[in-house]
Amino acid sequence: MYDFTYRRPRSVKEAEEFLRTSFEPQLLAGGMSLLPSMKVRLSAPSTLVDLSDLSELKRVKVENGQLEIGAMIRHFNVLTDAKVIELIPGLSELASGIADHQVRYRGTIGGSMANADPAADYPAAALALNAEFITNHRRISCDDFFLGMFTNALDESEILCRISFRIPLASCYIKIPHPSSGYAMTGAFVAKYEDGYQIGVTGAASTYFRHCDMEIALNNGAKANECLKIAAPDNDYISDIHASAAYRQNLVRVVIANAIEKLHSLDS
Amino acid sequence: MGLHTIRLNINGQLRNASVRSNTLLADLLREDFRLTGVHIGCDTSQCGCCTIHLDGEAIKACSILAVQAHDHSIITIEGLASSDGKLHPVQQAMIDCHGLQCGFCTPGIVMLLVDFLRKFPNADEWSIRRALDGNLCRCTGYQHIIDAALKVVTNNNPKPLNSGQGSDREKDV
Numbered sequence: 001m002y003d004f005t006y007r008r009p010r011s012v013k014e015a016e017e018f019l020r021t022s023f024e025p026q027l028l029a030g031g032m033s034l035l036p037s038m039k040v041r042l043s044a045p046s047t048l049v050d051l052s053d054l055s056e057l058k059r060v061k062v063e064n065g066q067l068e069i070g071a072m073i074r075h076f077n078v079l080t081d082a083k084v085i086e087l088i089p090g091l092s093e094l095a096s097g098i099a100d101h102q103v104r105y106r107g108t109i110g111g112s113m114a115n116a117d118p119a120a121d122y123p124a125a126a127l128a129l130n131a132e133f134i135t136n137h138r139r140i141s142c143d144d145f146f147l148g149m150f151t152n153a154l155d156e157s158e159i160l161c162r163i164s165f166r167i168p169l170a171s172c173y174i175k176i177p178h179p180s181s182g183y184a185m186t187g188a189f190v191a192k193y194e195d196g197y198q199i200g201v202t203g204a205a206s207t208y209f210r211h212c213d214m215e216i217a218l219n220n221g222a223k224a225n226e227c228l229k230i231a232a233p234d235n236d237y238i239s240d241i242h243a244s245a246a247y248r249q250n251l252v253r254v255v256i257a258n259a260i261e262k263l264h265s266l267d268s
Numbered sequence: 269m270g271l272h273t274i275r276l277n278i279n280g281q282l283r284n285a286s287v288r289s290n291t292l293l294a295d296l297l298r299e300d301f302r303l304t305g306v307h308i309g310c311d312t313s314q315c316g317c318c319t320i321h322l323d324g325e326a327i328k329a330c331s332i333l334a335v336q337a338h339d340h341s342i343i344t345i346e347g348l349a350s351s352d353g354k355l356h357p358v359q360q361a362m363i364d365c366h367g368l369q370c371g372f373c374t375p376g377i378v379m380l381l382v383d384f385l386r387k388f389p390n391a392d393e394w395s396i397r398r399a400l401d402g403n404l405c406r407c408t409g410y411q412h413i414i415d416a417a418l419k420v421v422t423n424n425n426p427k428p429l430n431s432g433q434g435s436d437r438e439k440d441v
């Protein structure tokens with residue numbers, strides 16, 4: 001890892017100041033993606049601005065009927081937080097499957113969203129739960145936040161502070177984990193609202209997507225076995241040594257059907 | 269760039285250190301404090317051999333900067349047994365159940381289990397297996413490690429258990 005200047009601000013304001021005034025700065029959250037990438041020199045920031053002390057980013061609260069989770073809330077907190085478990089159990093369930101016990105103590109929801117790894121778990125939930133990304137400057141809708149593989153809409157002096165989720169009647173997440181890394185080969189988050197279903201898919205393609213045909217079918221009363229018949233939409237599916245694009249595309253309908261079945265069993 | 273003077277509590281003792289920004293906590297503990305029970309198996313956050321406790325939580329010391337540990341408290345495998353030399357129950361169970369062979373993964377596994385079983389004292393077999401996701405062992409095949417963890421659970425709970433606390437959530441995914 002190359003050397004860098006380390007700064008540890010005590011407020012979001014100070015963090016923003018550091019971002020504006022430092023040479024080639026980058027934010028450090030849990031470091032679970034950034035530090036490994038600095039070790040192999042894929043990233044080489046000259047300044048690291050460590051968000052660990054910002055208690056403003058470590059709150060979970062209900063705000064205007066939405067569940068708001070601070071960017072520095074760690075995966076372990078999402079997994080164990082009583083409000084999350086009560087209001088969006090699928091999100092807590094998702095967090096329990098991210099990485100491993102040790103990594104869940106460090107990695108944060110904000111870091112994971114900002115990193116926008118195409119195989120990360122949280123973005124599936126973001127799509128299904130109409131997430132809104134609240135920064136030090138503005139609110140960004142989910143459609144506008146993720147711009148593609150490892151790219152987000154934040155500008156250079158912007159800090160993701162909180163993520164606001166719509167609270168569904170029921171929710172669940174299922175992924176086929178990569179056997180070695182645990183990242184999603186394909187993962188689906190299904191949320192049920194009074195006005196219909198919403199499904200977010202991660203891991204399968206270069207960008208996260210919603211499966212609208214499936215949502216419509218469910219809104220019209222389709223059962224899990226009928227969902228199995230609905231093919232995944234054409235997309236830029238990922239192909240690598242672990243799974244071909246066709247295999248991943250097929251996993252989409254399988255994973256969603258499993259999630260629906262589970263959701264219905266939880267519901268009944 | 270430059271040096272940072274940090275203060276941290278290591279195995280119950282207040283220590284000062286001078287570290288560069290890019291020094292990893294694992295390297296500080298091994299090189300400066302000679303706590304060589306912090307093993308480095310991969311240096312890429314995969315193997316868990318470097319697991320230590322930061323404020324009581326099991327984390328991978330190869331994946332945090334030393335400077336981030338300023339003002340925090342650290343326990344390594346060296347600090348686990350009591351001062352009279354009596355082993356921690358997890359250490360003892362690992363010996364009793366033959367939970368180690370070459371021993372390279374062992375400090376990390378013990379540190380992980382101590383934290384996990386403190387959080388979930390009634391954990392069942394499946395959730396213990398899941399908890400070991402981030403620790404690799406090339407020798408044992410894991411079974412005897414699981415046996416050791418289950419022995420600790422049994423000793424924690426003289427009465428038989430119905431189901432594992434916290435285990436459903438760990439199990440479902």
Ligand SMILES: Cc1cc2nc3c(=O)[nH]c(=O)nc-3n(C[C@H](O)[C@H](O)[C@H](O)COP(=O)(O)OP(=O)(O)OC[C@H]3O[C@@H](n4cnc5c(N)ncnc54)[C@H](O)[C@@H]3O)c2cc1C
Nearest residue numbers: 029030031032033034099107108111112120121160182183
């Ligand atoms: C062994 C291992 C297994 C893993 N398995 C999984 C898995 O199964 N599923 C999964 O989804 N992830 C997995 N991860 C990734 C993990 O979830 C990371 O925690 C996450 O991707 C990054 O979060 P972080 O808090 O560590 O962020 P960091 O690594 O600190 O930062 C990541 C990026 O986000 C930026 N950033 C961080 N916080 C903010 C903010 N508040 N505002 C703006 N930008 C910000 C940083 O500048 C950096 O570019 C795994 C990681 C490891 C090491």
Ligand code: FES
Nearest residue numbers: 309310311316330
């Ligand atoms: S050396 Fe830290 S996880 Fe392998």
Ligand code: FES
Nearest residue numbers: 369370405406407
């Ligand atoms: S005992 Fe040899 S690696 Fe686990």
